[in-house]
Amino acid sequence: MQFAKQKKIKRIGFISSPIMNYQGMNNFNWWVFDVKRKAVDMVKQSGIPYTIFYPSTFMDNFNLLTTEQTLLRHSIIIRKNLKRTKPG
Incomplete structure (x- = not known):
């Protein structure tokens, strides 16, 4: 995010996964979704306008x-x- 701010990026587009919302349910755990969750949190906390797409x-x-x-x-x-x- 620091690089995006330095380059004055005006908007961040990020493709995530709707399935990550099931992480931890019914013993479903996959490390990839933890990484995606952290990335989504970083984008949201960046202060840069963003669009997060959760394609099915x-x-x-x-x-x-x-x-x-x-x-x-x-x-x-x-x-x-x-x-x-x-x-x-």
């Missing part, structure tokens, strides 16, 4: 879901390597 998904997945909609009804797509398998 990104549109980079949109084409896969729309172009293969029929396939999704009849197959299982394993996103790791896009391998297609027949259910059952």
Whole structure:
């Protein structure tokens, strides 16, 4: 934040995760969300106007879901390597 202030940054944009709000619930703990929480707190306390975006998904997945909609009804797509398998 010190660098942003030195460079007179007018607004901070930060992409976080809505899932981090579940940190600590039902024994769900992941160190990444602790880091994200600290970053969000730093942005909020910086005194610089900010926008924090908590996306539930990104549109980079949109084409896969729309172009293969029929396939999704009849197959299982394993996103790791896009391998297609027949259910059952």
